Amino acid sequence: MYEDFYGFKELPFNVTPDPRFLYRSASHRDALAYITYGVFQRKGFIAVTGEVGVGKTTVVGAFIDLFQPSLEVAFVFSTKFVFEQLLYLICKDFGLEVEGKNKAQMLLALNAFLIEQNGRNRNSVLIIDEAQNLSPDVLEELRMLSNLETRDRKLLQIMLVGQPELESVLNMNEMRQLRQRIPGICRISMLSREDLENYIKYRLDIVRGRNGGASFTADSFDEIYHFSGGIPRLINVLCDRILLIGYVANTRVIDGHIVREGIRDLESPYPRSADRRIRP
Ligand SMILES: Nc1ncnc2c1ncn2[C@@H]1O[C@H](COP(=O)(O)OP(=O)(O)OP(=O)(O)O)[C@@H](O)[C@H]1O
Ligand SMILES: [Mg+2]
Incomplete structure (x- = not known):
């Protein structure tokens, strides 16, 4: 849904076990x-x-x-x-x-x-x-x-x-x-903080198309690590969410603030679904 906005060739953070995306920690x-x-x-x-x-x-x-x-x-x-x-x-x-x-x-x-x-x-x-x-x-x-x-x-x-x-x-x-x-x-084992950063960049690289892509700030990685404990599936679920939030906010820069919003969405029993905020 947000692929065009970031210029991705496909979704970077699917939760299917796709071996093409294997990051070799x-x-x-x-x-x-x-x-x-x-x-x-x-x-x-x-x-x-x-x-x-x-x-x-x-x-x-x-x-x-x-x-x-x-x-x-x-x-x-x-x-x-x-x-x-x-x-x-x-x-x-x-x-x-x-x-x-x-x-x-x-x-x-x-x-x-x-x-x-x-x-x-x-x-x-x-x-x-x-x-x-x-x-x-x-x-x-x-x-x-x-x-x-x-x-x-x-x-x-x-x-x-x-x-x-x-x-x-x-x-x-x-x-x-x-x-x-x-x-x-x-x-x-789970990914270390350093691996987590490389893991996210690696997946973004695979789907990178002509349009600028998404860029994550250092504090965004810290927040994602804190939430996921380095578990790839949780990283994927969260990253998918925050890319959607970035798209809705019309920004390709993902910072700690956006990540925290994504975490709140995921943890809330009544998600203020970003989907509902999508521009027509
Ligand atoms: N090293 C990795 N490189 C790229 N993606 C990964 C890696 N490890 C896990 N993933 C991604 O994380 C998600 C979960 O991975 P997977 O299904 O292989 O986990 P699992 O350990 O088999 O989980 P479960 O215990 O639920 O069966 C998938 O989307 C997968 O693509
Ligand atoms: Mg499995």
Whole structure:
């Protein structure tokens, strides 16, 4: 809506996990390296955690984008599944015909598929997002799944992605057999104040068109950091809001005052929606 005013080619602060926008902070870079290492060294299991909105799904998407041609990926969002339901979704996402098959038949089909992919030198990766929802029973069955292997390599790399609660589940005593198979858990951290500034500039750069763009003052970054704690999703929600306020106020300079107004809007139970103040 305000793209034309700032001359943006597209909206800079969408809340979808779009890997094109990946800003490589030290922590996001580490996570990408850890995933790459785990998958290509065929470690069998890897785990990535982080607070809500910190960028887990975005990093995983960037990994897939980078290595897509050599990977066979199944991507599953976990809810409170029993294993058989999860297995069904895994098989479906790998493109297997599973209608009417029972658990043993699905496991056989999956095994045959993984052997075939391995024969074609393709690395099969199962990504389970929101994995903090998995019960210890389901995790135990996943461990069995990761036992599918040839003499020298794991046939399936299982990537667990979830909120920090996932660490608590994996660190339970009864989970130690699984935990021992994971080469360290990678936790993505929030952006520092310095990273936050670079993150915002980076996203603005990607969408920059011919028209002047938006310029943020130093105190605006301080206010955004204070509000968001360096969590990218909160940064995006706030930045989207303040760009709208800037547009309504007919200014491309975003200062602390505008940011505070944006925060008040977001925190108010009855937002004085900037949308209502938009010029006709
Ligand atoms: N390093 C980054 N570079 C660019 N954008 C990012 C980065 N990290 C997060 N984002 C943005 O922040 C938002 C939230 O990211 P994402 O959905 O990946 O978080 P998440 O950790 O998976 O959250 P959840 O716990 O809710 O699943 C998205 O809009 C995403 O584009
Ligand atoms: Mg996510």
